[in-house]
Amino acid sequence: MGDEDWEAEIIKPRMSSYVPVFEKDRYSSGANGDTFNRTLASLSEMDDGSSRRDHFMRSRFAAGRSLGNRDPGESNTRENTSTVGGFRVGRSFGNRGFSNNKFEEGDSSGFWRESNNDREDNQTRNRGFSKRGDSKYEQDEGTQHTGGIFGSRRLALTGVGKGDTYQSRSGSGSGRGGYKGLNEEIITGSGKNSWKSEAKGGESGDTQGPKVTYIPPPPPEDENSIFAHYQTGINFDKYDAILVEVSGHDVPPAILTFEEANLCQTLNSNIAKAGYTKLTPVQKYSIPIILGGRDLMACAQTGSGKTAAFLLPILAHMMRDGVTASRFKELQEPECIIVAPTRELISQIYLEARKFSFGTCVRAVAIYGGTQLGHSIRQIVQGCNILCATPGRLMDIIRKEKIGLRQVKYIVLDEADRMLDMGFGPEMKKLISCPGMPSKEQRQTLMFSATFPEEIQRLAGEFLKSDYLFVAVGQVGGACRDVQQTILQVGQYSKREKLVEILRNIGDERTMVFVETKKKADFIATFLCQEKISTTSIHGDREQREREQALGDFRCGKCLALVATSVAARGLDIENVQHVINFDLPSTIDEYVHRIGRTGRCGNTGRAISFFDPESDGHLAQPLVKVLSDAQQDVPAWLEEMAFSIYVTGFSGSTRGNMFVSIDTRKGKSSLNTARFSSSQAPNPVDDESWD
Numbered sequence: 294m295g296d297e298d299w300e301a302e303i304i305k306p307r308m309s310s311y312v313p314v315f316e317k318d319r320y321s322s323g324a325n326g327d328t329f330n331r332t333l334a335s336l337s338e339m340d341d342g343s344s345r346r347d348h349f350m351r352s353r354f355a356a357g358r359s360l361g362n363r364d365p366g367e368s369n370t371r372e373n374t375s376t377v378g379g380f381r382v383g384r385s386f387g388n389r390g391f392s393n394n395k396f397e398e399g400d401s402s403g404f405w406r407e408s409n410n411d412r413e414d415n416q417t418r419n420r421g422f423s424k425r426g427d428s429k430y431e432q433d434e435g436t437q438h439t440g441g442i443f444g445s446r447r448l449a450l451t452g453v454g455k456g457d458t459y460q461s462r463s464g465s466g467s468g469r470g471g472y473k474g475l476n477e478e479i480i481t482g483s484g485k486n487s488w489k490s491e492a493k494g495g496e497s498g499d500t501q502g503p504k505v506t507y508i509p510p511p512p513p514e515d516e517n518s519i520f521a522h523y524q525t526g527i528n529f530d531k532y533d534a535i536l537v538e539v540s541g542h543d544v545p546p547a548i549l550t551f552e553e554a555n556l557c558q559t560l561n562s563n564i565a566k567a568g569y570t571k572l573t574p575v576q577k578y579s580i581p582i583i584l585g586g587r588d589l590m591a592c593a594q595t596g597s598g599k600t601a602a603f604l605l606p607i608l609a610h611m612m613r614d615g616v617t618a619s620r621f622k623e624l625q626e627p628e629c630i631i632v633a634p635t636r637e638l639i640s641q642i643y644l645e646a647r648k649f650s651f652g653t654c655v656r657a658v659a660i661y662g663g664t665q666l667g668h669s670i671r672q673i674v675q676g677c678n679i680l681c682a683t684p685g686r687l688m689d690i691i692r693k694e695k696i697g698l699r700q701v702k703y704i705v706l707d708e709a710d711r712m713l714d715m716g717f718g719p720e721m722k723k724l725i726s727c728p729g730m731p732s733k734e735q736r737q738t739l740m741f742s743a744t745f746p747e748e749i750q751r752l753a754g755e756f757l758k759s760d761y762l763f764v765a766v767g768q769v770g771g772a773c774r775d776v777q778q779t780i781l782q783v784g785q786y787s788k789r790e791k792l793v794e795i796l797r798n799i800g801d802e803r804t805m806v807f808v809e810t811k812k813k814a815d816f817i818a819t820f821l822c823q824e825k826i827s828t829t830s831i832h833g834d835r836e837q838r839e840r841e842q843a844l845g846d847f848r849c850g851k852c853l854a855l856v857a858t859s860v861a862a863r864g865l866d867i868e869n870v871q872h873v874i875n876f877d878l879p880s881t882i883d884e885y886v887h888r889i890g891r892t893g894r895c896g897n898t899g900r901a902i903s904f905f906d907p908e909s910d911g912h913l914a915q916p917l918v919k920v921l922s923d924a925q926q927d928v929p930a931w932l933e934e935m936a937f938s939i940y941v942t943g944f945s946g947s948t949r950g951n952m953f954v955s956i957d958t959r960k961g962k963s964s965l966n967t968a969r970f971s972s973s974q975a976p977n978p979v980d981d982e983s984w985d
């Protein structure tokens with residue numbers, strides 16, 4: 294499989310999916326305003342000037358605009374729609390439901406039933422033990438394919454006048470490999486050897502297609518940018534009240550302050566510059582555990598500081614051990630490898646590592662797919678103590694012998710449940726059995742996530758020493774309480790109307806809109822642009838350059854809405870995201886928890902509104918009721934009824950069989966210790982108290 298979720302990067306033709314509104318300033322409007330003519334200069338600014346691509350983008354944009362005229366009646370309806378209720382009325386709105394929503398009628402031309410083919414989170418629908426097992430991992434970071442017989446489902450907006458459709462361009466791309474979710478294409482044209490890939494099809498430039506040439510811009514070097522951070526929110530201090538459970542033997546006492554961690558001066562200075570004055574619960578418990586040399590599985594709510602919880606003690610260890618300064622070498626031997634499921638998340642973790650290691654001799658490097666392999670290698674050979682990598686690129690680099698594993702002392706799996714499921718699990722197994730990789734007894738393995746399904750916890754045992762500790766901050770898999778959750782019953786055909794209504798009410802606040810498929814992400818982004826809402830999109834069919842641009846535009850506020858697939862559901866820490874809208878609910882409750890966790894971070898408050906379509910989302914009724922009530926949110930009566938009716942008819946539709954898990958799955962092992970603490974108290978190591 295590819296190195297990250299939903300990628301099969303190879304399949305991507307080198308085209309943008311649409312031209313978002315923020316790029317309008319690079320266009321001049323045509324006489325009737327219906328088309329935009331780009332100047333050559335502006336074209337070359339945007340990409341490498343491929344005329345084919347430009348033509349495509351131009352025509353698609355024009356098509357996108359005509360799409361808005363597809364159903365004039367529909368837009369009239371929208372114009373006349375009262376926004377009363379909408380977003381502002383919040384919960385009571387949810388209680389009323391929208392089963393009789395007037396927008397549902399007569400819009401069959403405007404929307405389509407999804408084929409499952411381009412879902413980006415199918416892996417979560419069948420997480421862990423899905424039938425995806427037969428998908429072969431085929432690393433594919435080094436090439437992009439623009440032709441050939443294998444179909445990509447890249448979209449094209451083709452203007453065919455009123456009633457035009459949003460089409461999938463089957464056959465426009467070719468690819469080999471790449472993990473796709475169930476029902477997605479799994480193309481293994483280059484054979485089944487997962488150790489192939491870039492060497493064959495990428496850098497060597499064989500017949501697999503053009504190389505990926507994208508080199509991400511270097512991160513800012515000035516200290517202010519490195520330490521730029523946003524403020525903790527009003528609820529930051531409430532973290533102290535969250536119950537923490539630690540299970541395992543000989544639990545080291547938690548620390549209450551950064552000083553107690555006894556870190557070196559440079560680290561303390563970096564912590565201060567980062568604006569951290571107080572530990573979050575996961576940091577209070579994880580830092581001493583990691584400093585004590587223990588393996589750890591830690592589960593804490595989204596946005597509660599898990600990244601620093603592993604970076605700080607690892608860096609402290611490295612400093613204490615007198616890590617050797619990085620220097621140029623063909624083969625680098627990092628002390629720490631951090632893996633995460635998406636490129637953007639790896640990039641973010643890297644920036645955090647760089648921030649906390651500022652002024653030390655520790656050098657962090659980020660490598661991820663969708664970028665030029667040569668660039669990754671150049672970064673590595675300059676010195677590498679902490680390697681932040683997506684799995685596919687990591688395995689490529691190891692195979693190319695640019696990385697030796699003998700010195701590895703720390704392996705971190707961020708979003709560990711995702712890293713261990715059927716999508717990435719096989720790669721992670723390969724990683725730990727690579728030649729030279731120290732055994733689990735000789736290294737420290739650390740796993741972090743906001744969700745930890747039972748079955749994944751069991752798998753994790755293979756990676757961790759048997760005496761690993763399990764830290765659960767609050768309810769495992771619980772939603773962040775700082776996010777106000779609203780569930781609205783909205784039928785498929787009313788969703789766009791509702792979305793626009795909500796976004797208009799939201800005004801200038803930053804919003805992430807999650808949809809189920811890559812196609813739909815483009816479609817909705819285009820639609821919102823037509824509605825004059827500055828929007829961009831991020832999903833696995835966009836080129837890396839475009840993904841980074843989209844994220845940048847959203848981060849800086851140039852675009853107020855970011856339409857995303859589940860590729861952006863986990864880990865991304867974007868300042869000022871006040872709203873998350875689940876235009877489509879994800880297939881699993883865990884994914885829901887991660888998605889809504891893009892807002893309400895670090896003690897700030899946020900709002901999440903989810904469109905619940907009874908036809909397709911019934912299986913989520915029960916777990917949603919559970920997540921809402923655990924987070925002390927209002928549960929709409931209709932949702933409760935639905936959950937109950939599903940329950941009484943004996944149909945347990947949860948895709949998360951373990952949705953009520955709140956414990957370390959080693960529970961059954963009689964000698965396991967468990968301690969429960971309020972996170973404001975330092976715990977005492979608990980003596981042989983049985984878990985039960």
Ligand SMILES: Nc1ncnc2c1ncn2[C@@H]1O[C@H](COP(=O)(O)OP(=O)(O)OP(=O)(O)O)[C@@H](O)[C@H]1O
Pocket residue numbers: 522523525568569570571572573576593594595596597598599600601742743863864865866890891894895
């Ligand atoms: N002790 C602290 N004091 C102030 N800010 C902090 C502290 N710890 C973390 N933060 C900030 O909180 C934000 C969220 O942290 P982080 O991204 O590590 O959360 P997370 O728990 O990994 O979330 P997710 O589950 O979504 O991946 C970041 O901007 C981070 O810099």
